[in-house]
Amino acid sequence: GAVLMPVDSEHNAVFQCLVGATKKARCEANIILTCSGGPFRERQDLSAVTVEEATHHPNWSMGKKITVDSATLMNKGLEVIEARWLFDFEPERIQVVVHPQSVIHSMVQYGDGVVIAQMGAPDMRNTIAYSLGFPERLDAGVKPLNFSKIKTLTFEAPDLKRFPQLGYAYDALKLGGAASIVLNAANEIGVEAFIQGKIGFTDIARLCHAMMYGFQPPTPTNLEEILETDKEARKLAQSWVEGFCDKLEN
Template identity: 50%
Template structure:
């Protein structure tokens, strides 16, 4: 029986993971569940799945969770903070770690899991965006297994040969094709994007996601981060990664080969499919996702991305080309700008302006250590906050 730790259990990926696990109680058990501040939701999950450990973001949240679990008669060790997250991610009692904490906060526990040689189901793309070489080195040096959960990277993984070893040239791979829905504003007039509201930005046409990642999808920064992630996961250069707009979100991504073949992974837009694939790999298990009916869909559309509509995508390609800590600056500025937008402090089109200023105002350094990366992350956040404070709406 496989023992699982879920980092970010109350988010959409965490909830979907638990849904899949519940369908296979004979195959999987939960060792630890974590959440930042959604204590009541975590208490409900603990009551159902009975983990040995639970971790939250603060001492106050830990006290509340302990009280809620006591009311429910649940025996579970409760802790809080980054050190506790890293501890449950690396614990001997867990075999696999679902790394689903959103943003830079997920880097340390994901890295701890890698250094402990765990099977890592990576849904936290920021771990690779911020510290790609360091993270991949840790995976290889400590014998960890890394399986991508983002639907696009999971699709690429499924479409590559089993012998693939992060070398496109070695397996006849010509190009990686990352599909993108285009989000809720694909057909909206560009000049009206200045007036987009947070609720509008979070209404994704195909996927059910958290608010931060929904805004990233609307700006296509999410796809930009996935470009950087694909570079590290598959050893592909920026020139070998192409983004294709595909509004139906049925083809999750493709691999183009030198002989002209293109292999694709298709499915209904439901994160339980890549989660189930990674949990059971190299086998297959039932996920709860309906079978795809192509006759009902009828038509599949494709287009090239418009960088004038989606400048965040262009910024991500620039960060990848720059290398070093440029992707960390990009990610940090984006997290600050998106939160400011969700809080009503800046407009939708201010997001890419904040990111651009941070990227080009701050000097890029070498991503030589986690400490160096986090120092640049902090610098970028401080710079982004100052820019946000100067924006008048």
Template identity: 55%
Template sequence: MTIQKITVLGSTGSIGGSTLDVVAMHPERYQVYALAANSQVDKLFEQCQRFQPAFAALVDAAAAAQLRNRLAAAGSHTEVLHGVAALEAVATAADVDMVMAAIVGAAGLRPTIAAALAGKRILLANKESLVVAGELFMQAVRRGGAELLPVDSEHNALFQSLPAGFAGDLAAAGIEELILTASGGPFRQHTLEQLQQVTADDACRHPNWVMGRKISVDSASLMNKGLEVIEAHWLFATPAERIKVVVHPQSVIHSMVRYHDGSVIAQLGTPDMRTPIAYAMAWPQRITAPVAPLDFTTLSALTFEQPDLQRFPCLRLAFDCLRTGGDASAVLNAANEVAVAAFLAGRIAFLQIPQLIERALEQGDLTLSTDLDSLLEKDAMVRDTVQGWIAG
């Protein structure tokens, strides 16, 4: 068996760590070529010591210098690089077979598109590649001949539930709709009055998943599900009206496909990201993952609810953006990232997040950008504008 080499973009995050768990379980199949992160020196140092990658890349120059010194003192042969160009380099290197794209936010956009153009197998956990630049990213995938495999548990579940070789023709495949499940997050049963008082720590106490703080807030607001709706549109060439969201608090069914004949095919499993990661890494084969098996005899009842768009307007805004088209979803994402950061810093209230996003969509330029530089300029402009509103 030929060992496959993997670059992990965002190795210090929860998805990156889970990816490395799968790698560690299958040393006969996988080898880490490069690890990349933003600025978390301590964790990246530990990962480098354990996996001995050829390269480590950090966006932040000062953090890279610190890591370089620590690795040198430890006698490591890992070469340390820095900057966005370094992330692109380790994502496109000839020795790399697959790239885990797990850097949160628009920062992961350039290296992920570079990996697509280089024809890599992309394990996509960076929503922004499709939310911000869906048209440009899918063009890059086609041009480079890349393999695109979704890692988000919901999209991975859809991928597993769709017919083999599905290419976006819903009618030919007999598909009625794609159904994304949502846990509902920590505020599922909160009233609007209660939502006015919630804190960042409250938002980060997800009932089912262990995630970073930004994505935890997105889950609490249902923006995460909204981003997934946009992502599903691009991944599976499916219009907004054929994508549904249902709240499923137990997070056992990860998503479903409803067919014309009344059949519903769903993917079930323990809520652990190492399952979809292992599936994407080994596809079309299946390998073992360090995940507890699903025990049906201990499951509570599986329940389902309609999402409440009045209490959680972020989901409605995402659907609106998908229908509007152009750069609407890029504006939504930029405004959301700024608003979530402000909420985590205690500068705005939870319910101000959708208010700021809606204002950005009403006042922003939603026309489609034709190249990545123009798109990123617009992204920066939206961020500056929203930060100005927050500063008052």
């Protein structure tokens, strides 16, 4: 009977936008996850991206792994998968829109066309405080938005050709079974290999594609099987990285 509180900024925003919605309204609504676009939103050629470039985010201060995920848009793909299960929304009712200013943290569009958006400074203290105080609101010490100083709020569709991993997340949900486990494991191995200088930036997506469509284990039915599937997927992904490195050396 507990209330599950998502602390990630996007899911916390969706949670806030759904507060008070009836079951019927939820069934007719669409989730719109916002995405900063990462550091390479306007960069066309990603083949020569360096680790230093990929680990610096324009709006958020995060660890290396999550920052690289933001640069590939894999983080948004994982958020799509999470939103599907957190809120029980079908994948086709979860959209992603690029919003470089990171002022709107996510939105819900209801059946009547009305959109409820959660806005605020890009500061995790707000979402943490909301989760701790719900249903009350706690002062997190974050400076409020000054709308007279916000010049523009822009939106655009994500480019799935340059950032295919976002598309892979939707594919994983369609495939079902263990696909999401395999995708996540492959991405984690790939990001670590990139940070270590073993593979290139765009090779992370190649690894994810090879694993998700090349390794389709049985659907796990319990936690032990989930962990075993994850372990096996990581071993195969690591073998792919080692084979990639061997090709480069030869």
